[in-house]
Amino acid sequence: MTTITTEELAETTLLRFATAGSVDDGKSTLVGRLLHDSKSVLTDQLEAVERVSASRGQEAPDLALLTDGLRAEREQGITIDVAYRYFATPRRRFILADTPGHVQYTRNMVTGASTAELTVILVDARNGVVEQTRRHAAIAALLRVPHAVLAVNKMDLVGYDEKVFAAIAEEFTAYATELGVPEVTAIPISALVGDNVVDPSANMDWYGGPTVLEHLETVPVAHDLSHCHARLPVQYVIRPQSADHPDYRGYAGQIAAGSFHVGEDVTVLPSGRASKISGIDLLGEPVDVAWTTQSVTLLLEDDIDISRGDLIVPSKDAPPTTQDVEATVCHVADAALTVGHRVLLKHGTRTVKAIVKDIPSRLTLDNLSLHPHPGQLVANDIGRVKIRTAEPLPVDSYADSRRTGSFILIDPNDGTTLTAGMVGESFAAPEPVKDASGDDGWDF
Structure with a gap:
């Protein structure tokens, strides 16, 4: 393992990035390969992975086990929770979040990407851009993640065909540009074999761009905060x-x-x-x-x-203070968020009583269409909300600051986190609506 001195670490920059993609696209394998080939895996960790892999009858270590830490994840072969890993190279330090690919866990992708400066979106070269690919691109755009990497995985299963890669890269880049993603870098890889993850691939001499790690080490980190x-x-x-x-x-x-x-x-x-x-x-x-x-x-x-x-x-x-907050939110709780819902709003270190006055629209991520006045948001839904707080809050626009322009809604009864919000963010300009909350006794 490469030894990095304290002095070297102090001089390196930090990059937070997240992985996303559909089920079985190879996110956990990519992260495992990245850790393994960059010599960021401890010996006892690798030995444990080798033992589990051998018990399953696998000849080579299953590197996905380096991030799929929950027993249920290992048994099902899918990622459920967000797996965070920390590693460093002589050029940069990294905090990565391996997020789930199943649509049921879209809310976990929001959690993992909320602080990311770069998102790696994987696509299976055999399947191309699918609905979940578009969902994750839309979420990355809403969260204003400044950099996106399209990793076209499993190129070994399509014969390392340049035309397959080019078609997928063109389709995804066009879609991401429409969403407003500022930068997309497409890289053809095979996470299982190791092509273009850390080391350049000998099987794709037609590709002259960076490997995944090289791009992660060199992408500009503005630290705009x-x-x-x-x-x-x-x-x-x-x-x-x-x-x-x-x-x-x-x-x-x-x-x-x-x-x-x-x-x-x-x-x-x-x-x-x-x-x-x-x-x-x-x-x-x-x-x-x-x-x-x-x-x-x-x-x-x-x-x-x-x-x-x-x-x-x-x-x-100084930002303006207001009791009326309009935001785009991702609902993360199993219980629905409804018009008239009494909640606690936590912004920074301040927590105040609030009420959901209206839900003007819900976003359909499949085609970016709007469902007007849905009345409620359920788990994994993204929508627009209007909230009235009991006390004035000094809030920034999420476009100005991802930290002071964000908040969470909490259930006052049991402390459950209900919703993650982005102040002022809008995926469309909803039509003005009448206040449908009714008189509930919380007259702020």
């Missing part, structure tokens, strides 16, 4: 009982986007109170500047009533 509107959701107010710091009052949290610096004018939302940053503590040490994903403590010049759930933002770049 560092350039987004600065946002710090407050997680905790720190008041140490110390004689050395009797007046210390810090507001701790992880910076969701942008950067903050000492001396900057800031506003606390939703109260709207303004102050100035007098200090920033990072890992117990004072710093002048802090940026996205760092967990910090901000100190302000003024004593302001701030608590968990508040949002600290630059005064010159």
Whole structure:
């Protein structure tokens, strides 16, 4: 196994990516091959896979077992849950999410791709682009994943035919472009054999592009959150009982986007109170500047009533607060989401009561058509919702920030996550509708 020093890791960038595709397209095998051929598999893990594979009568190790961790997945030969794996090469660190291919688990694909910067969508070369391929492309577009890789798998089963690959790549690229996917890179592979996964294939000399790993290592990672509107959701107010710091009052949290610096004018939302940053503590040490994903403590010049759930933002770049949220959502719970449904809305570190005022439309992913006023959303449905919250929320558009423009809806009775939402995102412009919620006593 290639040894990577701490210094080398510190200098590499991080890429989050997800795999998607239909059942039996070979997603788990691709991930297993990627880990195996990049020398990212521990010896005991490989030995365990070899034992299980031998017990099934397989001559070669089934690399899909490196990601299919649940017993039910191994028995059925399918991926059910999202399997996360972490590995690194000298050029880059990776967090990958192997997502299920079955339509029943579309919601899990949403979970895996929600933080991804790249999606690898697999297609079986024998079957070409199918309905589930289009569903996953549509979801990647809705989630604004900036990069997409079309991996045309099982090329060994079609004789490594260039024409087969070219036809599939052309069809998928045209569809993805229509959806608004900004970039598609098509790569012909055989995950089982290893063609063009880590090492270039000797069987496809007509292909001159990168391997999957080479593309993953070199695709630009903008980390655009560092350039987004600065946002710090407050997680905790720190008041140490110390004689050395009797007046210390810090507001701790992880910076969701942008950067903050000492001396900057800031506003606390939703109260709207303004102050100035007098200090920033990072890992117990004072710093002048802090940026996205760092967990910090901000100190302000003024004593302001701030608590968990508040949002600290630059005064010159404060988002509007609203009690009316319109969003595209993916429903993930087994119980339906209905008009009039009372829920809890969690945005950042803030959780407020809310009610579903309307469901204007539901998206049919097969052909991207809209079903108007469905009345409810069931598991795996994607639709538009209008929500009224009990308290004002400072929300960004999902197009501006995937972190501060997203939220989840929670069942107030048992804490079940119902729905994942993207503020302001729209797959179409639904017609204005009348409020169909009725009078239910939650008059916000």
